Amino acid sequence: MREDDASWDEDVRLAVYHAFADHGRAPTAPELADAAGGSLAVAKQALHRLADAHHLVLDDCEHVVLAHPFAARPLGFSVMGAHTLWWGGCAWDSFAIPHLVEDEPEVLVATRCPGCGQPHALVVNRAAPPEGAQVAHFLVPVARMWDDVLHTCANQRLFCCESCVDAWLAETGQDKGCVLDLVTLWRLARGWYEGRLERGYRRREPGTAAAYFAEAGLAGPFWAATAGV
Known part of the structure; x- marks a missing residue:
């Protein structure tokens, strides 16, 4: 090049x-x-x-x-700020938008539970995680997320609770991935895309990604990266 x-x-x-x-x-x-x-x-x-x-x-x-964290078409999440409406690529991305977009420190994230169809609307901001019993389920491990990234994003969803996750997995015949509470999801999203709107941004290498995940409280084989993320 x-x-x-x-x-x-x-x-x-x-x-x-x-x-x-x-x-x-x-x-x-x-x-x-x-x-x-x-x-x-x-x-x-x-x-x-x-x-x-x-x-x-x-x-x-x-x-x-x-x-990332933006999508050009609906993928399960709308993210409404004071001035702008976005499609969030997934639960992770939807929670990341207010941390990345300087003029939108608080957004309303809306979605439906894939397990039962219950609608959910959460106020997500930079100050603290949203309160709620909802959980996020990530189906695809980090090392395989870019094998089919649209499939990965479509399967990073918010559920009412872990029982809804289990019911959805049983119905779809898929294996369980990783379940995150809202606090952990917020920590994961908080700084992941830092600098992405600036010139010279570089994606994280496996070592720095692992350190970031660990700081958010996420470790183990599911979160092991083998390439830049």
Whole structure:
């Protein structure tokens, strides 16, 4: 990759993330072209390199589907701030948005329990975890999260309680992953995407990811990373 390619990549990455953070949507074609010196073709090349590096996810039409913690389409969570409405990519991402977007320190996260369909709405802010008996269930271990990231995100959901998790697993025939209470989920989300809206952001390597997970109270084989996350 040429040095100018790397420069375009970072400009395009920032255009993607700021479109989501500021407007709750993916960047338009003109916005992408502007970030790549006026060339949409150069921008699309940068998008593919960014997808290969796991900075974002593209669909078959080269549209940005995910730029964690933001999603371009409904994946089970709406996240409403004072000024912006987002689709959250998953429970983890939905709790992360108020920590990342400076002008939105508090949001309303809305979803439904996959086990029983009960609606849930939680106020999530930077000051303290939300109160509640709900739990998050993560189906896919960290080492396999990018094998099919849309499947991973679709299966990081909030449930009424662990009994609803067990009922849903029995109905779907899937093995149990990791269950987190709201406090642990909030700690996981709090600083995970720190710096993602800034130039020069780097994804965590396995060692630093493991240390971060441990600080949030998460350890063991499920949380063992084998590549950058």
